[in-house]
Amino acid sequence: MVLLAEHTTTTARDALEDVEVAVVPTGSVEQHGPALPLGTDFMAAEALAATCRDRDDAVVLPTIPVGVSEHHRQFHGTLWTDPETFEDYVSDVLGSMAHHGVRKAVVVNGHGGNTDALQRAARSLRQEETAFAAPWNWWDSLDGLTEELFGDAGIGHADQMEASMMLRIADHLVRESAMAEAEAGASDAWGEGVHGANVGFDTIDFSDSGAVGEPTLATREAGDRLFQTAEEELAALVDWLGEQPFEDLLPADHR
Numbered sequence: 001m002v003l004l005a006e007h008t009t010t011t012a013r014d015a016l017e018d019v020e021v022a023v024v025p026t027g028s029v030e031q032h033g034p035a036l037p038l039g040t041d042f043m044a045a046e047a048l049a050a051t052c053r054d055r056d057d058a059v060v061l062p063t064i065p066v067g068v069s070e071h072h073r074q075f076h077g078t079l080w081t082d083p084e085t086f087e088d089y090v091s092d093v094l095g096s097m098a099h100h101g102v103r104k105a106v107v108v109n110g111h112g113g114n115t116d117a118l119q120r121a122a123r124s125l126r127q128e129e130t131a132f133a134a135p136w137n138w139w140d141s142l143d144g145l146t147e148e149l150f151g152d153a154g155i156g157h158a159d160q161m162e163a164s165m166m167l168r169i170a171d172h173l174v175r176e177s178a179m180a181e182a183e184a185g186a187s188d189a190w191g192e193g194v195h196g197a198n199v200g201f202d203t204i205d206f207s208d209s210g211a212v213g214e215p216t217l218a219t220r221e222a223g224d225r226l227f228q229t230a231e232e233e234l235a236a237l238v239d240w241l242g243e244q245p246f247e248d249l250l251p252a253d254h255r
């Protein structure tokens with residue numbers, strides 16, 4: 001069906017009868033260094049979620065763009081909400097869909113900082129038997145593809161992987177002339193490890209440019225591969241979830 005927000009209430013009533021799975025994009029508006037747009041994370045999630053728009057068994061919800069990003073606050077333009085607010089907001093959106101009879105959902109997430117809150121939301125919704133939501137980080141679906149594309153180069157944030165994805169999704173928003181600057185001030189990896197402790201709490205603690213890894217390695221071709229692989233995995237996940245009887249997804253009573 002088309003995007004939920006493009007329906008009227010009367011056309012939604014009919015279309016939702018066939019829908020098994022709600023697809024909800026979540027992301028962030030946060031610094032991605034000097035080369036990538038602030039909206040990188042929600043744009044990636046939105047573009048991948050939109051690949052489900054022609055399915056009759058799924059409905060794509062509006063994007064939840066602002067996420068858990070306070071650790072980027074020292075960089076201009078970053079917006080954030082606290083984890084509990086984000087968790088409650090996502091839960092309420094999924095609860096609304098459950099009210100309309102769509103009790104299974106995939107949260108297409110574009111921002112690692114949202115992960116813990118999404119897991120908590122999904123766990124609570126399942127425990128309450130309101131809905132079953134599967135949080136899905138697009139980069140976790142790639143199964144070795146980043147190593148194949150970029151070798152052992154560090155991966156993290158505003159890196160070669162995200163930059164490639166943005167070249168695929170919205171290349172007009174990528175400032176390729178700033179890639180070298182992004183890389184010059186990038187950290188090798190996400191965080192700062194000292195004797196096994198991560199003492200990099202804010203991005204500014206370990207990255208001067210806000211980027212990580214080697215964004216100059218980004219290519220449009222790599223972005224095509226990343227997008228295609230993630231799209232296929234998402235489609236397979238929605239297929240799987242659509243086939244599961246809701247009751248089978250609820251927590252077991254006893255062993």
Ligand SMILES: [Zn+2]
Pocket residue numbers: 032040041110111157158162
């Ligand atoms: Zn990002």
